[in-house]
Amino acid sequence: MxxxxxxxxxxxxxxxxxxxxxxxxxxxxxxxxxxxxxxxxxxxxxxxxxxxxxxxxxxxxxxxxxxxxxxxxxxxxxxxxxxxxxxxxxxxxxxxxxxxxxxxxxxxxxxxxxxxxxxxxxxxxxxxxxxxxxxxxxxxNEVLYGENNTLKTRQNQLSDTITTVRRTNQVLSEKVALASRLEAQYIKVTTINQKGKEREDSDEEFRAKRVDKIKVAFRLAKNEVAEKENKEIMMRLIEPDGAALYNLAMGSGTFAVNGQETFYTAKRDILFDNSGQEVSFVYAKGAEYKRGQHIIELYAEGHLIGKTTFTLK
Structure with a gap:
């Protein structure tokens, strides 16, 4: 057990x-x-x-x-x-x-x-x-930019040079133009009566009623700069009231003076020969002249080349 x-x-x-x-x-x-x-x-x-x-x-x-x-x-x-x-x-x-x-x-x-x-x-x-x-x-681009700047600098320099040359040429041209201007010397005013007799009074006073024509004679001064070529000479006969005598039938017309249209009394075309040549204008008004001081202005190529006065009484 x-x-x-x-x-x-x-x-x-x-x-x-x-x-x-x-x-x-x-x-x-x-x-x-x-x-x-x-x-x-x-x-x-x-x-x-x-x-x-x-x-x-x-x-x-x-x-x-x-x-x-x-x-x-x-x-x-x-x-x-x-x-x-x-x-x-x-x-x-x-x-x-x-x-x-x-x-x-x-x-x-x-x-x-x-x-x-x-x-x-x-x-x-x-x-x-x-x-x-x-x-x-x-x-x-940087290289091109540099070259472009160089070219621009040269271009500006060239432009400045051209501008300077142009200004110099302009100044010279102006001087030449000024030097080439004709000059009227020994300006003499005489009167011509109806009989064709010229008269020159010592006091430059003439009787208005006896004047039939006005004769303006002068000599062109010698100028070696002026070109020997045909020249137009304008005469302005300014009466005592300030108006220039103007008669298309007598050969009057207009021309430019300082950019303005101006009346002239008579015009002559001459051949400038740098000989000190004599030039004359004979102008018949066709009516009785006014009494008082008259002004004679002579122009060539748009510039005043001579001026004188005479008196009619």
Whole structure:
């Protein structure tokens, strides 16, 4: 009896130990499975985190690329140039950015990561080449700008020289024109009566009622500057009331003096030969002359060349 009891107790112990071992095994298995599950979850979370980091980095990279291409486009425009390929690249980058941002709500696969990374690398190569091209263009523009400034400086200097020469020539021309003006010397006024007799009073006063014609004689001074050519000489006989005698039938007309139309009483065409030649006008009014002081003005080439007065009483 005692032996059976002992055996039963021993069996119970083995059973309890077996159960404990089984429970420990199950707990071990559960712990292992839980640990494995946690590891897998951690790996998945890490993978998601890395994907998200990769996605955000790629988005930032594409935003930077787009900004750089826009910068290049602005630099070219500042130089007066345009580039359709840059516009196309910016459109392509904007499309890629839109696609990348859409991955925030979806899966950014390894294939996608590789694709956009390669595209970004290609864009960076193109960006670098374009920067080098723009740098060369800027250098060329600086050289051209310097050469253009040099040309402008020379042009301004030449223009100043031409202006100075023109002014000098103008001054010389004015001096020559002034020096070439004719001069009437020794102007003498005589009266002619109806019998054709000339009279010259010492006091230069004549009786108006006896005057039929007025004769004005003078000598043209020698002038080495004046050209030997045909010259027109106009005489203005101004009466005491200030009006010049004017009669188309007697050869009167108009001419320009200082840009203004002026009446002349008579005109002579002569050939100036620089010999100190004598010239005279004989003018018949056809009516009785007015009493008082008369003025004789002589003009050539629009300039006053001589002047005198005489009085009729």
């Amino acid at each position: 005692s032996d059976q009891s002992t055996e039963r107790n021993s069996n119970r112990k083995f059973l309890v130990v077996g159960l404990i071992l089984v429970l420990l095994s199950i707990n071990g298995i559960l712990f292992y499975m839980q640990h494995q599950t946690k590891q897998k979850i951690d790996q998945q979370e890490e993978t998601i985190r890395l994907k998200n980091t990769e996605l955000e980095d790629r988005i930032k990279q594409y935003e930077t690329l787009k900004a750089d291409f826009e910068r290049q486009n602005q630099e070219l425009q500042a130089m007066g140039l345009s580039n359709d390929s840059l516009q196309a690249k910016m459109v392509s980058l904007e499309a890629d950015l839109k696609k990348l941002r859409s991955f925030r709500n979806g899966s950014f696969s390894i294939a996608d990561q590789k694709k956009f990374k390669e595209r970004a690398a290609n864009f960076e190569i193109q960006l670098k080449k374009k920067d080098e091209e723009i740098a060369r263009l800027k250098e060329d």
